[in-house]
Amino acid sequence: MRQAVTNDSIGMEQETGIVSASSRLKGQDLVIKRMFGASVRAILVASVFAMPAIMLPGTSADAIQMVVLLSMIAALLVFVEYSSEYPSLIEFRDAPPFNRIRFVAFFSTVLLLTLIARGATVPTSTNGMLHNLGHLIGNAMDFPFSPVRLMVLLAPDTASLAEIDQIRIHAGFAYLISLAMLLIFVTLVRVMDWPLGHGAFNFWINLPLFDPTAGGDVLRRLKRDSHVNVALGFLLPFLIPAILKVASVYAISPTLTDPQTLIWTMSAWAFLPVSLIMRGVALMRIADLIEEKRRRAYAQAELQVV
Known part of the structure; x- marks a missing residue:
């Protein structure tokens, strides 16, 4: 009887460990998915802001550097917003x-x-x-x-x-x-x-x-x-x-x-x-x-x- 109870306890602990490991994997997958989506969005936003300065001929080097800086700031804001679990600005x-x-x-x-x-x-x-x-x-x-x-x-x-x-x-x-x-x-x-x-x-x-x-x-x-x-x-x-x-x-x-x-x-x-x-x-x-x-x-x- 004691052996049976011990075996049941071990089985329950193993099942609990499997469930907790599965939950951790799902949580990690969600984090990776959220980070990947935030990265893609940040790149797209940066490309929008940099597009006219890069594609139009005759843009000065100083203007391009300023636009790239602003694009990076916008991309960082979007990445922080979408990578976080809780929202702050974007509706x-x-x-x-x-x-x-x-x-x-x-x-x-x-x-x-x-x-x-x-x-x-x-x-x-x-x-x-x-x-x-x-x-x-x-x-x-x-x-x-x-x-x-x-x-x-x-x-x-x-x-x-x-x-x-x-x-x-x-x-x-x-x-x-x-x-x-x-x-x-x-x-x-x-x-x-x-x-x-x-x-x-x-x-x-x-x-x-x-x-x-x-x-x-x-x-x-x-x-x-x-x-x-x-x-x-x-x-x-x-x-x-x-x-x-x-x-x-x-x-x-x-x-x-x-x-x-x-x-x-x-x-x-x-x-x-x-x-x-x-x-x-x-x-x-x-x-x-x-x-x-x-x-x-x-x-x-x-x-x-x-």
């Missing part, structure tokens, strides 16, 4: 493909605008095709009171017709990509039932900057923030050109005839407003999920009372 980290859509759109915008600007000095068939396509898009979106028209009006008085055409092409391309980004995300929310398609939504991990204990009803605050983000997203494409126009009076407006300045100005002008609208749509979606969960809980409580 919707575990609710794909929210951030992936935004990155792909921003990457595509910077890449296409860089290729178009490069075509002015290093013409190729690809650059020429993008220029012609951008010319069609820019002319189609350049109508009175449109955001593209407002950006074209920022061209300095000394700008040539070719430089004005470049501004129109860059603005049209960037704005079209941002609208496509918004359309894709709204489709995912409505058709693919985002974010429930990837499991339960972790409020704290995906919204690290939102404090549920700050006061007031969480549902009301989410809806309020959603409305504010959507409103700002719609207004900024019109407000940014107006702000830059006023700034030009004091000689602090960006020089849109410089290729790198043009690329970053158009990319930020098109990306930031639509990114705010996407955030507003996402917050409203989370508010709807919370409201639906509350409704089910209230209905279940009423049934239990009856």
Whole structure:
């Protein structure tokens, strides 16, 4: 009997050891996977920031060094954020493909605008095709009171017709990509039932900057923030050109005839407003999920009372 008990104890210890070893291996696999994903994201972010300075001819060595330094800082921030188990700044980290859509759109915008600007000095068939396509898009979106028209009006008085055409092409391309980004995300929310398609939504991990204990009803605050983000997203494409126009009076407006300045100005002008609208749509979606969960809980409580 004692021998049997001893054998059972040894067997249980062996099973416990196997389970703990398996758990450690799974934990190590998760850490390795998280570190690898963070490294890939950091490299991609660094490539975006360095792309115009490296691909455009005529960039000075000092400018390239400064851009590389900024790219490394951005890559380090992304790596630290995604390699850590707990979030700090980036929202919707575990609710794909929210951030992936935004990155792909921003990457595509910077890449296409860089290729178009490069075509002015290093013409190729690809650059020429993008220029012609951008010319069609820019002319189609350049109508009175449109955001593209407002950006074209920022061209300095000394700008040539070719430089004005470049501004129109860059603005049209960037704005079209941002609208496509918004359309894709709204489709995912409505058709693919985002974010429930990837499991339960972790409020704290995906919204690290939102404090549920700050006061007031969480549902009301989410809806309020959603409305504010959507409103700002719609207004900024019109407000940014107006702000830059006023700034030009004091000689602090960006020089849109410089290729790198043009690329970053158009990319930020098109990306930031639509990114705010996407955030507003996402917050409203989370508010709807919370409201639906509350409704089910209230209905279940009423049934239990009856």
